Amino acid sequence: MNRRDCVQTLVSGAITTMVKPASAASERLRIGLTPVILADQVAFLSRWGRYLSARTGCEVSFLARESYQVILDLLFSGQIDAAWICGYPLVRYETDLSLLAVPLYQGQPVYQAYLIRSRGLSMPINGWNDLRDKVLAYSDPLSNSGWLVAQAQLAKAGLSQRDLKRTFFAHGHRNVAESVAARLAQAGSIDGYVWETMRQQGMTAVAQTEVVWKSEPHGFPPLVTKRGAAHPFQNALLKSLLSMADDKAGQDLLRALNLTGFTEGNAGLFESIRRQAQGVPGSGVVA
Amino acid sequence: MLRRLPYRVQIPFGLSIAVFITALLVTAVSARLSASSARLETLATLDRALILLVSQARPLLAADDTWRTFALLRDTAALIPGASTGHARLAVVDADGKVFAASDPVQLDTGRPMLGHTWRGQSLMNTQDIQERQRLDQSDGAVILLEPIRSEDGQTLGHVFLEVEAPVFAADWLALFKTAMIGVALAVALLVPVGWWVGKRMTQPVARLIKVIERIGREPSTSLRAEVPKTTDPELSRIGDAVLQLMGELEKREKAEARALSAERLAAVGRMTAAVAHEINNPLMGLLTATQTLRLHGNAENVRQRTLDLLDRGLQQIRTTVAALLPQVRIEDRPLEPGDLEDVVTLVQATASLQSAHIATRIEVESALRVPSAPLRQVMLNLLLNAIKAAGQDGQIEAVLQADGNRVQFCVCNSGLPLTLDKFRETLAAESGRDPRGFGLWVCQELASHYRGGFELDANTLNGTRLVFWLPNQELQEKEV
Numbered sequence: 001m002n003r004r005d006c007v008q009t010l011v012s013g014a015i016t017t018m019v020k021p022a023s024a025a026s027e028r029l030r031i032g033l034t035p036v037i038l039a040d041q042v043a044f045l046s047r048w049g050r051y052l053s054a055r056t057g058c059e060v061s062f063l064a065r066e067s068y069q070v071i072l073d074l075l076f077s078g079q080i081d082a083a084w085i086c087g088y089p090l091v092r093y094e095t096d097l098s099l100l101a102v103p104l105y106q107g108q109p110v111y112q113a114y115l116i117r118s119r120g121l122s123m124p125i126n127g128w129n130d131l132r133d134k135v136l137a138y139s140d141p142l143s144n145s146g147w148l149v150a151q152a153q154l155a156k157a158g159l160s161q162r163d164l165k166r167t168f169f170a171h172g173h174r175n176v177a178e179s180v181a182a183r184l185a186q187a188g189s190i191d192g193y194v195w196e197t198m199r200q201q202g203m204t205a206v207a208q209t210e211v212v213w214k215s216e217p218h219g220f221p222p223l224v225t226k227r228g229a230a231h232p233f234q235n236a237l238l239k240s241l242l243s244m245a246d247d248k249a250g251q252d253l254l255r256a257l258n259l260t261g262f263t264e265g266n267a268g269l270f271e272s273i274r275r276q277a278q279g280v281p282g283s284g285v286v287a
Numbered sequence: 288m289l290r291r292l293p294y295r296v297q298i299p300f301g302l303s304i305a306v307f308i309t310a311l312l313v314t315a316v317s318a319r320l321s322a323s324s325a326r327l328e329t330l331a332t333l334d335r336a337l338i339l340l341v342s343q344a345r346p347l348l349a350a351d352d353t354w355r356t357f358a359l360l361r362d363t364a365a366l367i368p369g370a371s372t373g374h375a376r377l378a379v380v381d382a383d384g385k386v387f388a389a390s391d392p393v394q395l396d397t398g399r400p401m402l403g404h405t406w407r408g409q410s411l412m413n414t415q416d417i418q419e420r421q422r423l424d425q426s427d428g429a430v431i432l433l434e435p436i437r438s439e440d441g442q443t444l445g446h447v448f449l450e451v452e453a454p455v456f457a458a459d460w461l462a463l464f465k466t467a468m469i470g471v472a473l474a475v476a477l478l479v480p481v482g483w484w485v486g487k488r489m490t491q492p493v494a495r496l497i498k499v500i501e502r503i504g505r506e507p508s509t510s511l512r513a514e515v516p517k518t519t520d521p522e523l524s525r526i527g528d529a530v531l532q533l534m535g536e537l538e539k540r541e542k543a544e545a546r547a548l549s550a551e552r553l554a555a556v557g558r559m560t561a562a563v564a565h566e567i568n569n570p571l572m573g574l575l576t577a578t579q580t581l582r583l584h585g586n587a588e589n590v591r592q593r594t595l596d597l598l599d600r601g602l603q604q605i606r607t608t609v610a611a612l613l614p615q616v617r618i619e620d621r622p623l624e625p626g627d628l629e630d631v632v633t634l635v636q637a638t639a640s641l642q643s644a645h646i647a648t649r650i651e652v653e654s655a656l657r658v659p660s661a662p663l664r665q666v667m668l669n670l671l672l673n674a675i676k677a678a679g680q681d682g683q684i685e686a687v688l689q690a691d692g693n694r695v696q697f698c699v700c701n702s703g704l705p706l707t708l709d710k711f712r713e714t715l716a717a718e719s720g721r722d723p724r725g726f727g728l729w730v731c732q733e734l735a736s737h738y739r740g741g742f743e744l745d746a747n748t749l750n751g752t753r754l755v756f757w758l759p760n761q762e763l764q765e766k767e768v
Contacts, residue, residue, distance in 0.1 A: 166397055
């Protein structure tokens with residue numbers, strides 16, 4: 001290599017270093033998403049990722065999967081650094097998970113589970129007691145609003161799975177709404193926040209369904225991390241989430257999520273879920 | 288209607304109609320073929336959809352995943368003809384014969400018993416009876432397909448149910464008609480100007496020929512010949528040749544007519560000359576007789592005076608006759624008098640004596656005579672000479688002059704062979720053409736026509752021949768002459 005080549009190499013290396021984003025040089029922070037939110041909007045997630053990257057100092061990206069279990073597996077295997085899951089898996093795997101932040105919905109870190117039905121049914125469903133010989137759609141086996149609540153209410157109504165005509169998992173709250181709208185199921189157990197967000201966004205599936213029952217408030221699906229495996233930028237991520245409501249870009253993102261902010265939260269928010277799970281056989285939560 | 292239009296309109300219009308009719312026929316045939324092939328195409332599509340569904344639904348059915356099966360059916364239905372309009376539906380039926388998921392859950396609700404039950408009037412087989420694909424053709428044309436879904440070890444997991452209703456197989460007449468109409472519109476848009484141009488080009492020589500034909504007879508043929516269009520088209524070429532031939536024939540005819548007219552003029556001059564000679568010759572015979580009388584008995588005063596008067600009137604008649612041949616000359620003539628008949632009889636007496644013919648006269652004049660004397664004396668002379676000739680030897684002739692307020696009539700009867708009406712007309716025609724010597728009767732007819740009178744044969748006369756000449760008993764106005 002002559003002197004000219006040596007200079008060119010040094011200059012090009014310097015330029016590459018200057019134009020490369022600061023976050024790229026640091027460690028990536030990957031967040032897994034479950035159907036607790038309407039997370040299939042790639043452009044939005046990309047925008048949110050850029051927002052968090054700019055504020056945490058590391059590259060933040062999102063990974064969405066339909067199954068809660070898949071996201072948990074990715075978290076436990078270290079392939080993702082944080083996950084936005086439901087309160088039920090947090091309670092169920094509390095020894096392996098740490099609470100990172102809790103979203104604020106309408107200013108509160110709580111939400112409700114809904115029982116919805118198809119509009120225009122010949123035999124209307126007015127509550128859990130009317131589900132005998134009906135088809136009921138769940139969201140996910142690890143969803144509080146999309147399964148656990150339904151199990152508790154069915155038991156309370158004195159109905160077992162055999163008393164229903166059929167049940168199935170729709171792999172997401174949105175799919176539950178679409179199943180009920182298409183009358184693939186006559187009723188569905190769904191996250192109230194998701195249903196309200198769908199209604200806010202004018203999705204047709206919501207227009208063909210109606211809410212017949214709402215649960216007591218439960219802790220809002222939180223962001224969690226694997227216990228004992230804190231990411232170097234975890235605190236920076238937390239700060240960024242907590243301060244989203246303080247700037248215009250963050251407010252726009254929160255508005256798109258139909259949220260008002262994030263809070264650190266505490267385990268007590270999910271006590272109602274714990275108590276409920278303890279009453280459902282096979283929930284994995286023991287008293 | 289169409290035939291009244293010019294060719295440059297007829298041709299594009301005819302082409303457009305032809306295209307339209309062709310398009311309709313093609314559309315009808317296409318629709319027929321489409322109707323028959325559409326069913327085969329639809330069945331082929333269903334076959335491919337079944338293959339796809341069986342392979343894709345197998346793991347979903349094994350995993351008891353109703354939602355994803357529904358999503359698969361919903362997406363596949365988009366490929367099935369008629370699904371979007373509610374005329375086709377798909378379902379996956381579980382091993383118990385109940386609907387596991389369907390593309391249209393409103394009609395095929397989840398958990399509904401299907402196999403082994405009746406669906407829309409069609410009894411469906413039990414699950415164990417469906418070992419291979421089943422196709423159930425409905426009476427109205429609808430089709431139901433059932434295909435078992437098996438695991439790799441041959442266990443029946445469920446079935447794919449696919450139903451397509453009859454309207455899906457029907458030809459889309461409206462779409463075919465619209466397509467045909469677009470084709471017709473494009474063809475018409477192209478053919479109308481082309482047809483217009485072709486029609487104009489085709490009719491141009493015809494129009495030129497028509498103009499030439501219209502001018503035939505009014506303009507010289509030599510200039511028209513040059514304007515007859517020369518074309519390679521055999522039909523138009525024949526028409527052009529025919530026009531040229533027509534012009535040649537017309538030229539020949541014009542020349543022949545010119546020659547005939549010249550000959551006719553010469554003949555007329557000859558007839559005129561003969562008539563003059565005849566009309567002058569007739570009184571001359573009487574005048575010569577009068578001069579002979581004057582020579583023999585001129586010493587007697589009364590005979591001399593009477594003969595001189597006779598000579599004077601005869602010469603006046605000749606003068607009047609000559610003057611009558613000159614239409615531009617104004618003639619001064621006296622009215623007829625009853626004595627004129629006696630003069631004329633005296634003039635022809637010599638001729639009658641030659642064949643011992645007897646002439647009887649009768650005058651029945653009840654009103655004043657206002658007709659000119661010269662033409663009447665001419666007529667009397669001609670008819671009497673003609674009657675003498677027709678009466679033959681020892682013949683009897685009667686001349687009658689009659690007059691009333693309306694007309695003056697002179698009749699001559701002779702005892703000769705009766706003259707028929709046809710012979711009379713033939714004689715008049717022959718005299719006008721070929722026989723100058725027989726101009727007597729022809730001149731009588733001409734004078735009758737000239738003075739608005741008549742000259743005819745009395746067909747009611749049984750014995751002999753009676754000719755009647757009459758004129759209106761009024762003074763003829765000069766301008767009328």
